[in-house]
Each structure stands twice: as structure tokens, then as C-alpha cells.
Amino acid sequence: MLRQATRILSRPVFSNRLSVRALSTEVPATPSTDSTFIDSWKKVNPNMEPPKTPSSFMSPRPPTPSTIPSKITVNFVLPYASELATKEVDMVIIPATTGQMGVLPGHVPTIAELKPGILSVHEGNDVTKYFLSSGFAFIHANSVADIIAVEAVPVDRIDQNSVQKGLAEFTQKVNSASTDLEKAEAQIGVDVHSALNSALSG
CATH class of the missing domain: 2.60.15.10 (F0F1 ATP synthase delta/epsilon subunit, N-terminal)
Structure with a gap:
């Protein structure tokens, strides 16, 4: 039993080309169809055109430039x-x-x-x-x-007075919250208004 489990665990994690290609960092310049899928489809149903895969509908990603652009x-x-x-x-x-x-x-x-x-x-x-x-x-x-x-x-376009007023209101709601949900909602308001206040003062 232990020997069998060892053999299973020692097998390569990526046993097919699809898994390896999914983790590849290289991006094709043009959309390419999945040849493995096409081949499998033709074996099962040679008289019908295979359906398009998602990659068929993707526009090509611009290639990575060989030199760093200025912008x-x-x-x-x-x-x-x-x-x-x-x-x-x-x-x-x-x-x-x-x-x-x-x-x-x-x-x-x-x-x-x-x-x-x-x-x-x-x-x-x-x-x-x-x-x-x-x-x-x-x-x-x-x-x-x-x-x-x-x-x-x-x-x-942010109004400083509205930010100060909102911060005070949400701070009061945090202190008076009776449930965890009320406190969490009020804390989100405090966080956003604090960030707004910092943005205006900075």
C-alpha cells in the first residue's frame, strides 16, 4: 500500500501538454486554436467542424518590446x-x-x-x-x-466639508453599533472617509 502511494506521488504533476502550456509565460502573437482539442474532436466526429475554443475569440496581445519604451x-x-x-x-x-x-x-x-x-x-x-x-x-x-x-x-472635485462630516458620522456609528454587521459597515465608511481626508490634506 505504501509503495503504491509512493509511486502515485512520484508521478510528474504535469502529465500533458495542456497543463504545461497553461502555465507558460509566453503569449502567442496571434490567437491559436487548441490543436489537441481539434485532433480529439476529429477522431470522435470527423464529419463535423469542431467548435471554436475561447482562444479563437481573443485578440492578440501586443508583443513585449525588445527595448523599454519611454512611456x-x-x-x-x-x-x-x-x-x-x-x-x-x-x-x-x-x-x-x-x-x-x-x-x-x-x-x-x-x-x-x-x-x-x-x-x-x-x-x-x-x-x-x-x-x-x-x-x-x-x-x-x-x-x-x-x-x-x-x-x-x-x-x-471632492468637497472637504462633506468628507469631514461623513467621517464624523461614521465614527459615531462605529461607537454606537450594536451588531457586528453594523460595526463592519460603519468601519468601511470610516476607512474610506479617512483615506479621502488624507488625500485632501496631502
Whole structure:
């Protein structure tokens, strides 16, 4: 019994080409069909065209440049609007949950969860700041940054008095909460308004 279990555990984890290819970091320049799937389909039903796989519908990802470009391309989208589309800038600073993260051309591929905070877009001497509630940032090897936020607003459109009032209200709700749910909801309000307050004072 022990010998059989040892043999099973000693087998290679990746026993077929599909698993190895799924973990490959190389991205094909053009969408390619899954040849293994096509071959298997033709054996079972040679008289019918095989269905298209998801990769057939994907547009090709731009190739990774051989040299680091001078600009980073930023796509910044919300559920209801596109704030920046293929905007070439010098740098972006995003409010990741691990801390402020500066992204320059040639940045290593990264996926970062966003927390309430400031997104700074640097273009020469001009800096545009947005307050984000949450979301994700996808930094690609080809110096493209896709930033997806749940909610965002330019910092210069935030009303300082409303922020102070909201912070006081949510702080009071945290102190007077009678259930864990009420306390958690109020704490989210405190966190967001605290981040807003820091953004305005900073």
C-alpha cells in the first residue's frame, strides 16, 4: 500500500501538454486554436467542424518590446465610464493594498488589488489625481497598465466639508453599533472617509 502511494506521488504533476502550456509565460502573437482539442474532436466526429475554443475569440496581445519604451500606456476604466484610454504617460502611482506602487515603463508584470486612495497620473510636469474606492490594477510586460476601479472621482472635485462630516458620522456609528454587521459597515465608511481626508490634506 505504501509503495503504491509512493509511486502515485512520484508521478510528474504535469502529465500533458495542456497543463504545461497553461502555465507558460509566453503569449502567442496571434490567437491559436487548441490543436489537441481539434485532433480529439476529429477522431470522435470527423464529419463535423469542431467548435471554436475561447482562444479563437481573443485578440492578440501586443508583443513585449525588445527595448523599454519611454512611456507607459494607461487604460483607466470604471463600470460606467472610461477615464483614460491608451493614454501614454511617464508614470502612474496606484494605491495598492500593499502600499503606494509606482509604475514606470518596463515594470514587471503585476496584479495588484487597490484600496481607497489616490491614483496619480504623471505626464511631464502635469499630475492628475483621482480618488479610488477599490479595484484592481493589471501591469503587463509590454508597458501597458489596465486600472479597473469600482468608483473614482478627480481629487479637485471632492468637497472637504462633506468628507469631514461623513467621517464624523461614521465614527459615531462605529461607537454606537450594536451588531457586528453594523460595526463592519460603519468601519468601511470610516476607512474610506479617512483615506479621502488624507488625500485632501496631502
